[in-house]
Amino acid sequence: MKELICIVCPRGCHLRVDEEEDYRVTGNSCPRGAEYGKNELLHPVRVLTSTVRLEGSAFRRCPVKTRQPIAKELMLRAAKTLDAVTVTAPVRCGDVVLSDLLGTGVDVVATKDFPKTER
Amino acid sequence: MDYELIVIGGGPAGLAAAYAAWEKGLRRILILERDRELGGILNQCIHNGFGLHRFKEELTGPEYAGRYIEMLKATGVEAKTDTMVLQITQDKCVSFLNPIDGYRTVRAGAVILAMGCRERTRGAISIPGARCSGIFTAGTAQRFLNIEGYLVGKRVVILGSGDIGLIMARRMTLEGAKVLACVELMPYSGGLNRNIVQCLRDYDIPLYLSHTVTDIVGKQRLERVTISAVDADRRPIPGTEQSFDCDTLLLSVGLVPENELSRQMDVEMDRRTNGPVVYENMETGVEGVFACGNVVHVHDLVDFVSEESSRAGEAAARYILEGETAKEPLLTVENGSAVSYTVPQRIRPAGVDRNVKLFFRVNRVFGKAVILVRSGETQIACFKREHMAPGEMESVILPKTMLPQGGVLTVSAEEVEA
Numbered sequence: 001m002k003e004l005i006c007i008v009c010p011r012g013c014h015l016r017v018d019e020e021e022d023y024r025v026t027g028n029s030c031p032r033g034a035e036y037g038k039n040e041l042l043h044p045v046r047v048l049t050s051t052v053r054l055e056g057s058a059f060r061r062c063p064v065k066t067r068q069p070i071a072k073e074l075m076l077r078a079a080k081t082l083d084a085v086t087v088t089a090p091v092r093c094g095d096v097v098l099s100d101l102l103g104t105g106v107d108v109v110a111t112k113d114f115p116k117t118e119r
Numbered sequence: 120m121d122y123e124l125i126v127i128g129g130g131p132a133g134l135a136a137a138y139a140a141w142e143k144g145l146r147r148i149l150i151l152e153r154d155r156e157l158g159g160i161l162n163q164c165i166h167n168g169f170g171l172h173r174f175k176e177e178l179t180g181p182e183y184a185g186r187y188i189e190m191l192k193a194t195g196v197e198a199k200t201d202t203m204v205l206q207i208t209q210d211k212c213v214s215f216l217n218p219i220d221g222y223r224t225v226r227a228g229a230v231i232l233a234m235g236c237r238e239r240t241r242g243a244i245s246i247p248g249a250r251c252s253g254i255f256t257a258g259t260a261q262r263f264l265n266i267e268g269y270l271v272g273k274r275v276v277i278l279g280s281g282d283i284g285l286i287m288a289r290r291m292t293l294e295g296a297k298v299l300a301c302v303e304l305m306p307y308s309g310g311l312n313r314n315i316v317q318c319l320r321d322y323d324i325p326l327y328l329s330h331t332v333t334d335i336v337g338k339q340r341l342e343r344v345t346i347s348a349v350d351a352d353r354r355p356i357p358g359t360e361q362s363f364d365c366d367t368l369l370l371s372v373g374l375v376p377e378n379e380l381s382r383q384m385d386v387e388m389d390r391r392t393n394g395p396v397v398y399e400n401m402e403t404g405v406e407g408v409f410a411c412g413n414v415v416h417v418h419d420l421v422d423f424v425s426e427e428s429s430r431a432g433e434a435a436a437r438y439i440l441e442g443e444t445a446k447e448p449l450l451t452v453e454n455g456s457a458v459s460y461t462v463p464q465r466i467r468p469a470g471v472d473r474n475v476k477l478f479f480r481v482n483r484v485f486g487k488a489v490i491l492v493r494s495g496e497t498q499i500a501c502f503k504r505e506h507m508a509p510g511e512m513e514s515v516i517l518p519k520t521m522l523p524q525g526g527v528l529t530v531s532a533e534e535v536e537a
């Protein structure tokens with residue numbers, strides 16, 4: 001039996017996951033908690049958020065996120081990969097700034113609009 | 120009258136309030152924002168976890184703000200950025216300054232205060248030690264990193280376990296800094312549990328509860344921070360010192376509502392929240408002046424800011440279109456045991472639509488507990504909770520039919536035996 005705090009939503013339910021019984025989850029207030037509890041023990045994943053360099057705008061950094069969660073152990077390497085990425089305005093929220101991050105099949109997308117402007 | 124409604128501040132609170140007022144029929148609405156863009160503090164909160172209540176989706180801060188900015192674009196709400204509001208008078212003349220209009224005063228039918236909050240600084244909590252560089256509030260470091268693109272240091276200690284500090288522990292780690300410790304004076308964290316898990320534990324960053332910073336060493340840049348355990352009265356215990364070689368200390372020691380404008384116009388303030396006293400519809404003690412978001416009380420979730428601010432926007436529209444709310448009868452809401460504040464502080468049953476939502480915080484950690492609402496000595500409602508902590512804002516909903524016609528309501532939290 002493992003005790004976890006669900007991080008899917010701010011409620012932060014205290015979960016108990018039973019490895020002996022097919023990772024049955026108790027203490028969750030909704031189905032997403034059950035899914036999280038099982039995943040967290042089998043293959044934990046997280047959404048990565050960061051920024052990339054931005055050209056052609058009054059702003060210098062464009063915030064980004066992975067469109068889907070990626071394996072937790074990839075977080076540091078993934079963040080480092082983004083150091084080499086530059087985008088140029090205009091940028092629309094949802095634009096892909098890097099596809100197939102580290103071979104995961106997951107795209108990194110912009111999370112904010114930037115019209116083209118002078119710096 | 121130049122505008123029906125002027126909203127001071129273009130963060131999530133101001134945006135939601137202006138949008139709701141437009142939806143309810145106001146047509147001459149102006150938002151004044153001192154920053155170069157709308158969105159408030161959300162622009163620097165690039166992490167996700169916003170909007171699960173409001174949009175049923177997990178959004179980042181900029182995405183959440185972007186949704187409201189898009190919604191507003193489809194309306195005729197006017198917004199001026201780079202515009203600093205300098206004064207508001209009781210008869211709702213708003214004076215502001217910007218590079219295009221210069222200094223101008225405009226008159227409004229109603230005003231909504233949505234100026235947000237700012238961070239407590241080192242001065243406000245008086246830490247001992249050297250006055251060297253390398254000491255930042257967590258929000259300032261967040262702005263430097265996420266908006267300007269500068270990492271403020273490489274070896275970091277964080278004082279305070281508020282959400283912004285926790286989020287920055289992860290963010291700086293991902294950018295290559297080493298976060299050595301997060302140090303919290305209280306025996307519990309000030310941030311959300313989910314942030315302890317995904318920002319500290321995921322990266323093996325130790326959290327020292329019941330500890331504080333007792334010395335800071337550094338000639339020009341910070342060189343070393345010493346921390347000590349504290350006793351039950353929060354006094355450092357000699358002999359428990361440990362030191363960290365570091366170049367950066369981040370302070371995440373709380374937020375204070377930004378109320379210079381409110382005070383200047385003599386809005387009645389609440390000493391518990393450091394924000395204006397508000398009625399059920401977010402109206403302040405000055406008729407036709409409303410307040411919402413972090414300027415009223417510090418929220419940990421932007422979803423609740425939007426919800427509260429929509430109510431303020433709707434109420435401002437009603438005030439302009441239908442006139443003022445009947446002042447009697449009047450209920451006052453007070454702290455019961457283990458509750459540190461309530462918002463609203465006053466309720467006019469005449470202003471309540473179907474129900475009223477009471478926000479509050481408890482002053483210690485609870486397991487299984489009940490929230491009791493009493494009118495005088497009589498208990499009128501009881502709500503069960505599995506877990507409560509000061510870091511997490513609580514709320515209860517009281518139906519209009521349950522409200523007594525005057526007197527005092529108290530809200531208290533009590534343990535229940537397991």
Ligand SMILES: Cc1cc2nc3c(=O)[nH]c(=O)nc-3n(C[C@H](O)[C@H](O)[C@H](O)COP(=O)(O)OP(=O)(O)OC[C@H]3O[C@@H](n4cnc5c(N)ncnc54)[C@H](O)[C@@H]3O)c2cc1C
Nearest residue numbers: 128130131132153159160204234235258412413419420421
């Ligand atoms: C540094 C920091 C980080 C935060 N991180 C998180 C987080 O990660 N997750 C979360 O859920 N919540 C976070 N919060 C809480 C967050 O602030 C609220 O959830 C929400 O953003 C509050 O909205 P608001 O509109 O009340 O305030 P704000 O977003 O602060 O907006 C207030 C706006 O008013 C403007 N303003 C103030 N005074 C004037 C004036 N005189 N003239 C013109 N304009 C003025 C300001 O420039 C600002 O844009 C954070 C708060 C801070 C301070």
Ligand code: SF4
Nearest residue numbers: 006009012013030033
């Ligand atoms: S179990 Fe559901 S309600 Fe509880 S924290 Fe997880 S997602 Fe939120």
